[in-house]
Amino acid sequence: MDTRRAHLKYLTQLLTLPGDGVYTVQTAKDKKEKLLFSYYKTSSALKARPHWEKSLHSLHEDKPMILGIPSDNGGGIQRGANWGPLAIREEIVELKKDYQDLGDVRVIPHLLDDRYLNEETIKNCRKALYGKNNKLPVSPLSIADLTLKKIYQKYPQAKILGLGGDHSTSFPLVTNWLNSRANKKKAAIIHFDAHTDLLDRRLGIDLCFGTWAYQILSDLPGPDHLIQIGIRSSGKTKTFWKSHLGVDQFWAKEVKEWGVEKTFDKICKKLNKMGIEEIYISFDIDALDIQFASSTGTPEPQGLNPIEAVSLIQLLAQKFEVTGADLMEVAPFVSPQGCSEIDRHSSLKVAGDLAKNLLQVLKR
Numbered sequence: 354m355d356t357r358r359a360h361l362k363y364l365t366q367l368l369t370l371p372g373d374g375v376y377t378v379q380t381a382k383d384k385k386e387k388l389l390f391s392y393y394k395t396s397s398a399l400k401a402r403p404h405w406e407k408s409l410h411s412l413h414e415d416k417p418m419i420l421g422i423p424s425d426n427g428g429g430i431q432r433g434a435n436w437g438p439l440a441i442r443e444e445i446v447e448l449k450k451d452y453q454d455l456g457d458v459r460v461i462p463h464l465l466d467d468r469y470l471n472e473e474t475i476k477n478c479r480k481a482l483y484g485k486n487n488k489l490p491v492s493p494l495s496i497a498d499l500t501l502k503k504i505y506q507k508y509p510q511a512k513i514l515g516l517g518g519d520h521s522t523s524f525p526l527v528t529n530w531l532n533s534r535a536n537k538k539k540a541a542i543i544h545f546d547a548h549t550d551l552l553d554r555r556l557g558i559d560l561c562f563g564t565w566a567y568q569i570l571s572d573l574p575g576p577d578h579l580i581q582i583g584i585r586s587s588g589k590t591k592t593f594w595k596s597h598l599g600v601d602q603f604w605a606k607e608v609k610e611w612g613v614e615k616t617f618d619k620i621c622k623k624l625n626k627m628g629i630e631e632i633y634i635s636f637d638i639d640a641l642d643i644q645f646a647s648s649t650g651t652p653e654p655q656g657l658n659p660i661e662a663v664s665l666i667q668l669l670a671q672k673f674e675v676t677g678a679d680l681m682e683v684a685p686f687v688s689p690q691g692c693s694e695i696d697r698h699s700s701l702k703v704a705g706d707l708a709k710n711l712l713q714v715l716k717r
Contacts, residue, residue, distance in 0.1 A: 360507050364409050366483060367459065367490075367500045370398055371405070372439040374423035374457025384439060391446045392454065405456060412453055414510040417715040420500070420526075421457035424493035425684075426465040427521025427561040431650040433684030435460065437704075438516040440685035444705020445712070452514070452712055458500065464492035465521065466560055493518075494525055494560070501529035509533060512715040514708070515679035519650065520550055520562040523635050523679050524569065530633050530677040531572045539630040541578045542569070543620075543669060545640035545662060547586045547653040549594060549602070562650075562682075567598070576600050577627065580620060582608065582665065583640035586653045605640075605656050613661055617668045624673060632669060633677040634711065636662075638704055647689055648700040649682045659703050663710050670714035678711045680704065 372388040375381070386396035393401040412418065421438030428434060438457060461478055464470065467490050470478075478491035490496050504511055515526040527542060534540045544550075550566035553559070560568055570576050576599035584591070585605040594600050601623060608616045624632070638646045642656035669675070683704045 360503060361406070361410055363503050364455070364500065365406055367496050367503075368456040369459050370401055371419075371421060371454045371456050372442055373398060374421055374438065374460050375435050376460065376462070381436065381439065384443065388439065388442055388446065392449060408453065409455065412455075412508060414508050414512075417452045417512045417514055417712055418455050418504070419452050419514050419516060420455045420497070421516045422460075422493060422497050422518040422522040422526075423457055424460045424462075424465070424517070424522055425519045425650070426460075426462065426493060427565075428519035428650050429555065429562060431684070431687055431689075433648075433687040434517060434519045434650060434682050435462065436685050437518055437681070437683035440701055441516050441680060441683055441704055441708050444701060445708050448709060448712065451716065455500075455504070458493050458496045460493045461491060465494055467492045467495040494521065497522065498525040498529065501525055505529055505533040512676050513678075514711055514715060515681075516708070517679060517681035517683075520546070520635075520637055520681045521560060521565050523681055524560060524565040526677070526679050527565075527569050527633060527635060528572050531569070534631070538574045539628055540633070541580065541624055541627065541629045541631075541673075542573070542633050542635060544579060544581045544635045544637075545583050545657075546581060546635075546637040547583060547605070547639040547656055548637070548651065549581060549584055549587050549589075549600075550637075551594060551598060551600065570598065570600075577623070578629075580623065582616075582620075583657050583662075585655055586651075608657060608661060608665075613664045613668070617665060620665075620669070621672055629673060631674040631676045634666060634669070634675060634679075634714075636678070636680050636707060636711070637682045638680065638700070638707070639682055641703065643689070645703050646700045648684050648687050648704075650684055650687065651682075652689055659706065662707065666710055666714060670717060675711075675714040675717070678715060680708050680711060
């Protein structure tokens with residue numbers, strides 16, 4: 354089998370149709386069918402599949418690629434981010450000619466990473482996913498990891514927008530982006546979030562929504578190559594995180610106090626000092642204030658507004674090449690107490706606008 358066919362075979366085994374990564378029979382069936390029709394002019398998954406496979410056969414590096422990782426298995430407060438990739442795609446579908454959709458990682462909704470599974474479980478899950486006992490991974494983070502390795506091997510200059518999923522799904526996206534960089538010293542991560550996600554363990558688990566940022570530190574040239582923006586809900590102070598881990602943070606209250614331009618100047622100064630040329634943007638929707646982003650697992654008050662967030666993204670993209678990004682923790686069916694149906698729809702529109710902006714900066 355030639356390398357091109359082998360590559361395609363891997364992707365079609367590991368992935369499924371866009372929006373179809375959450376395995377259901379009837380739930381959200383209408384939404385899945387609507388998305389398929391907008392992509393492939395058929396609402397039948399069976400008929401859409403050949404069109405999807407053909408699109409994978411003709412991938413190229415000139416357009417951004419989208420990868421959905423519809424797993425909330427690494428979350429822990431309020432679930433629902435598994436529907437994020439479908440909902441975000443609904444908001445950006447009019448731009449489908451501007452990106453290439455790889456589809457969704459196939460998710461067994463009880464698994465996180467293969468490292469946590471015994472051999473018997475892996476064997477049974479392989480049979481369920483692939484129909485035979487091969488050597489492919491079965492958990493969403495492990496499947497995403499192998500998928501991204503294959504993509505970057507074939508397309509080293511690929512610019513991928515990951516759609517999550519809880520924030521643990523950023524781990525394979527970020528680590529594979531970093532490992533694909535020719536010179537890691539010139540690459541940095543810009544992380545928008547209400548929370549630091551810098552725990553080394555959460556209830557004994559080393560990889561989840563609260564630990565992923567800590568886990569990527571070992572892949573970075575130094576902890577100062579991670580810059581966090583929008584922090585406001587932390588059991589520790591900003592000084593603690595800087596002194597113990599060496600991570601620079603710009604808390605939401607500072608962005609409000611300084612304004613976007615001054616905040617950007619401070620970030621830019623740090624990045625220039627390190628000789629950074631390209632950046633990856635990881636955006637947790639709860640970096641935004643709850644009034645703009647209520648449909649998420651851990652909404653927080655006193656956050657950024659969409660204009661502040663988008664302005665910072667656009668300014669960063671003017672100075673540094675954005676070559677990877679993700680949008681996480683969008684939970685379309687979650688509506689916290691006190692938030693109306695109007696708030697829920699508004700937060701999905703905001704998520705769509707963020708995704709559009711991330712695609713725009715990836716295209717430059």
